[in-house]
Amino acid sequence: MAGRILVVDNEPLVCDSVRRVLALDQHMVEEVTSAQDALVAFEPGKFDLIIIDYEMPDTKGDKLAAAIKALAPEQPILMITAYAETLRLAGLFPLSVDLVMSKPFEIREFRETVRQMAAKE
Numbered sequence: 001m002a003g004r005i006l007v008v009d010n011e012p013l014v015c016d017s018v019r020r021v022l023a024l025d026q027h028m029v030e031e032v033t034s035a036q037d038a039l040v041a042f043e044p045g046k047f048d049l050i051i052i053d054y055e056m057p058d059t060k061g062d063k064l065a066a067a068i069k070a071l072a073p074e075q076p077i078l079m080i081t082a083y084a085e086t087l088r089l090a091g092l093f094p095l096s097v098d099l100v101m102s103k104p105f106e107i108r109e110f111r112e113t114v115r116q117m118a119a120k121e
Helices: 012-023 035-041 061-071 084-089 107-119
Strands: 004-008 028-032 049-053 077-081 099-102
Touching: 004 012, 004 035, 004 107, 012 028, 012 107, 028 035, 035 061, 049 061, 049 107, 061 077, 077 107, 084 099, 099 107
Parallel strands: 004 028, 004 049, 049 077, 077 099
Antiparallel strands: none
């Protein structure tokens, strides 16, 4: 089932690449390149899934996720980051995030993860 997904990454190329992958499964994707723009785009119930990068210049992804969860505690959030293993080893897994996925990721695994997370009711 296709979902409505917000992708937040300060790298426009990453946003575009993620959007292209998600389009393979007919997801409707909105892309923003800052945490501030994500908060402007976000409305409770508008997105089935939010995909957030961890390392962004205006704020860390875990802070953005916490702000979104404060508005909508049931909002599914997937964090994609090159720092996934570092966060796990340091015991810094963000509580406001439902799942952390390492970048780069295997496309098939990413698509399946998104499908499962966007389908949660």
